[in-house]
Every structure is written in structure tokens, then in C-alpha cells.
Amino acid sequence: MNRRLIAAIGTAALVVSVAACSSSSKSSSSSSSSSSSASGGKTLTVWLMTGDNPTDWVSSVTADFKAANPGDNINIQIQQWTNITQKVTAALSQNNPPDVIDIGNTNTPFYAASGGLMDITSLKSELGGDGWTPAMNGSAVYNGKQYAAPWYAGGRAVMYNKALWAKAGLTAAPTTMAEYEADLAKLKGTAGVSSALYLPGQYWYFFDGLLQQAGANIATQSGSTWSGTLNTPAALQAANTFKTLQAFGTAPKDQTEATQDTFFEKGNVATMIAMGYEEGAITTANPKLANQIGWFPIPSDTAGTPGKTFLGGSNLAISANSQNKTLAESFLKVALDQKNESAFAKDSGFLPNTSADYSALAGNAYAQAYEQAAPEAGYTPLVPTWSNVENAPNPITTLFLTPVLEGKSPTDSAAAADVQIASRLNQQQ
Incomplete structure (x- = not known):
């Protein structure tokens, strides 16, 4: 053995x-x-x-x-x-x-x-x-x-409800994040829309894409030692983008995306960051949505270039x-x-x-x-100890994302998460 x-x-x-x-x-x-x-x-x-x-x-x-x-x-x-x-x-x-x-x-x-x-x-x-x-x-x-x-x-893409999209007067998919936020603002003010974007506060896979888009990393390595890098200007910028988007809906700040399809299937959520298989679960639960679901790439800041995502x-x-x-x-x-x-x-x-x-x-x-x-698309650090970071309680979500969404200091929250990320990555296998 x-x-x-x-x-x-x-x-x-x-x-x-x-x-x-x-x-x-x-x-x-x-x-x-x-x-x-x-x-x-x-x-x-x-x-x-x-x-x-x-x-x-x-x-x-x-x-x-x-x-x-x-x-x-x-x-x-x-x-x-x-x-x-x-x-x-x-x-x-x-x-x-x-x-x-x-x-x-x-x-x-x-x-x-x-x-x-x-x-x-x-x-x-x-x-x-x-x-x-x-x-x-x-x-x-x-x-x-x-x-x-x-x-x-x-990876993740934007799933949207075509009927609600049309009701808000939107006829084309956004090509930049600024356009997407403008569309979300219109959707939020549309009758019958409960969430323009249903984004649970611990959806760290989506957040990782925003990190990549901002040129940031969860952690970096120097020699054989890892350091958490959420307390950096680029990572804090990504967190601010996440917070802005999360405010367009009613998703809880302290939960993951595990059950988000059960909210979209009700027919009053306009958009959601999703995986392809979630569409099947939604249309099985609510067949009326079978022809009402569309998709487009998560936008970046540059027209014509999709946003980065976790692969x-x-x-x-x-x-x-x-x-x-x-x-x-x-x-x-x-x-x-x-x-x-x-x-x-x-x-x-x-x-x-x-x-x-x-x-x-x-x-x-x-x-x-x-x-x-x-x-x-990109990855989290491809190292043997990466799974330690995801071990509950995941510091990316519990020490950083949720506290920031709840109004706590982004820098203090990021610093606390960085300590835990480094400790877990540097554990002996």
C-alpha cells in the first residue's frame, strides 16, 4: 500500500x-x-x-x-x-x-x-x-x-427569464458589466420581478470569476509558502462589484447557491448566475418556463470579451x-x-x-x-492543499463575502480571511 x-x-x-x-x-x-x-x-x-x-x-x-x-x-x-x-x-x-x-x-x-x-x-x-x-x-x-x-x-453564465426581460423592455443581451447593471436596474423596477439578479451571498465560485476579472487572486505563493491575497485593491474591487450585484435581488447574504434554482422556478426571478444543468431542474419543477429561459455570458468591462469565470x-x-x-x-x-x-x-x-x-x-x-x-476561464490555486480552503467553514465566504455584504469593514474582513487561507494552504498534506 x-x-x-x-x-x-x-x-x-x-x-x-x-x-x-x-x-x-x-x-x-x-x-x-x-x-x-x-x-x-x-x-x-x-x-x-x-x-x-x-x-x-x-x-x-x-x-x-x-x-x-x-x-x-x-x-x-x-x-x-x-x-x-x-x-x-x-x-x-x-x-x-x-x-x-x-x-x-x-x-x-x-x-x-x-x-x-x-x-x-x-x-x-x-x-x-x-x-x-x-x-x-x-x-x-x-x-x-x-x-x-x-x-x-x-462554468457559470447568466440565465434569464425571457418573459420578464421583455416586460422590462430589454431586447438584447448586455455586452459589458456596466450594461448588465443598467439592465438589472430596469428589471428591479419592473412589476412582477422579485429579484433582478438572485445572487446568494456565499456564491464564491462566481466571486472567483470577478477576482480573476479584476486581476486578483485568492492566494499567491512565494517559494513554498502561500499567502492569502484578498486584502488587496484588486480583490476589494471585485468584492465591491459582488456587493453591487447582490443588492439587485433578495437572495440571503449568508447562504450558498445550492438551492437557487428553487427560487428561479417560481417565475419572478429575472436573472441568475447558473450552470447548465440547473435549467433542467427548473423546467422540470415548472414546465411553463420551458421556452422562457435564455443564456448569455457573464459580461466583462470590455464589449465583446466575456468575463472570466471559474472553470x-x-x-x-x-x-x-x-x-x-x-x-x-x-x-x-x-x-x-x-x-x-x-x-x-x-x-x-x-x-x-x-x-x-x-x-x-x-x-x-x-x-x-x-x-x-x-x-x-481559470482556476483556483492548483495545489494539493486547495481542498482545505473549501472545508467548512470556508473563509472566503464566512470571513469575507458575508461580512462585507452585512456592512463590516472590507479590509478587516479580507485580512481575517487571508490568515485562514494561508494557514490552510500551508498545512502539510
Whole structure:
């Protein structure tokens, strides 16, 4: 068993998983792994996260894998996001772990540093890596080595209610943040609108995009030491923008965006910062909104250039202790080929790992809006200890965003958050 991974299990118990941008479909989970099947061939075990298993895509990948590996089988097991970091860390420490694992992109450095992932640098070209979108591939590389393959990505865009938009006399999507704020002012004064923008005060994923847009960071590294950098002019500017936007609605200042779709579905919220899968939840709850939802990129200060956003998503990795590495490599080649990568994008609405496959997103309004923003997207610090920052209580939200929205000193709040961010990032893994 890998000693670094054994040690990491204790660390993983203290952190929360970084949620990739997947939907919330319900599936059973299993943690067993098998290296041989009743027919005498080998069985490849693949862990996919709930929502990352569209039926048609699974059928296609399974058939292609079996065609490429006659006599061998594949066992796809669906895992839940709750406590997944600890579960994956424990599994990777075993001598017979799942062979291929679907992991949140910002968690890749954690597993790579623990020794749990196979170095696939030599396979990159065979997997189509020469065409991977650089922004997506950034999360799959650690210390200059390729430890995973980027699979899909997505980020936030503006979801809007077309009927309320028309009622306010608005006919075109804004191209700058100033135009968006002007539109929100009109919407706020429109009868029947409860929130021009429903923006929960602890929506830090959106705030991270504003930070990037302002040229700021959550933290910076000097040598081996991290420092929180929210108490800087650029970060405070981003916080002020967040506060201005939050005031256009009635969302609580001390809650996350987890249930925001339940407010939009009522039909009186004009706009919301959302992920594509939230539209499905909303129209299922309120079918009357099925043809009333539109999307546009979060604006920046420059017309024609979308605002920066946090890029969420998932990578596919091979366990370092896999007993079926050749089959695992074959699975990655099949799952990431143009046919299956495009099929997953079409089924899920998330961006594929190369812009050459964006044609699969035709007709998906969310995806077409976000693909404009993807080149401007970025990440939180891609380091093994990043999950410590997100561990509740998250200092970005509880020490900074919510206090600022409640009228407390921005500089004092930022300074308090910076202390906690630095402490968590500098913890030993």
C-alpha cells in the first residue's frame, strides 16, 4: 500500500470534495474492484461520478471498449459526491483499486501528490492531447507531468427569464458589466420581478470569476509558502462589484447557491448566475418556463470579451496501483476519442476537451453561451492543499463575502480571511 496515500486518508477526512459541474441524477454506488471475470478475461473497473454517466454515452463507450478488447469486460460503478475525496483516497491506497477514476479537476493535484495517480505523460499524444484546450488541461498537470486527461468542463453564465426581460423592455443581451447593471436596474423596477439578479451571498465560485476579472487572486505563493491575497485593491474591487450585484435581488447574504434554482422556478426571478444543468431542474419543477429561459455570458468591462469565470469540470485518471493498466489506457483512448467525447458533450451540455468538438453543442443555449467564456476561464490555486480552503467553514465566504455584504469593514474582513487561507494552504498534506 502507498504510504503517502495512507497518510493522505487522514487529510482527506478533513476536506470536502471539489464539486465538478455535474448533474444530480440518482444512481447506486459500489466500491468493489475486480481484475478477472467469469469468462476468463479481465474486468476493468471504472468509477464515474453521479451525473457523469449519460445512458447513450455509457452504451457507446462500453461497446467500443469491448470491441477493442475481445474477451475482456468493463464494470462501470457510479459514485456519489458526498465524502468522495476520502473514499477515493482510501481506494487509491489499496493494491487493487478501481482502474480508472473520474475526479474533480481541482482535486487532481491532491491525488497526484499523494502518489495515487499514474503518470500518463507518454500517452498524451495517443489520447488526443495535442488538441486539448490549454485551459482545461491545466488542472490535469502536476509538477510538469500529466496525471489525468481532461474530460469535460463548464462554468457559470447568466440565465434569464425571457418573459420578464421583455416586460422590462430589454431586447438584447448586455455586452459589458456596466450594461448588465443598467439592465438589472430596469428589471428591479419592473412589476412582477422579485429579484433582478438572485445572487446568494456565499456564491464564491462566481466571486472567483470577478477576482480573476479584476486581476486578483485568492492566494499567491512565494517559494513554498502561500499567502492569502484578498486584502488587496484588486480583490476589494471585485468584492465591491459582488456587493453591487447582490443588492439587485433578495437572495440571503449568508447562504450558498445550492438551492437557487428553487427560487428561479417560481417565475419572478429575472436573472441568475447558473450552470447548465440547473435549467433542467427548473423546467422540470415548472414546465411553463420551458421556452422562457435564455443564456448569455457573464459580461466583462470590455464589449465583446466575456468575463472570466471559474472553470469546473472532471478529469479521467488511471490509478497508480491498477492491475489492468493496459486496459485502463484503452478505456481512456475510447472514452476520449472524437466520437465519444462529442457524444458526451451533446448529452451533458458540457464543453468537450477540444474546441474542435464544439459543434456537438449546437442547439444548447447554455453551452453556446459558455463556450464564448471558456477561453477566459481559470482556476483556483492548483495545489494539493486547495481542498482545505473549501472545508467548512470556508473563509472566503464566512470571513469575507458575508461580512462585507452585512456592512463590516472590507479590509478587516479580507485580512481575517487571508490568515485562514494561508494557514490552510500551508498545512502539510
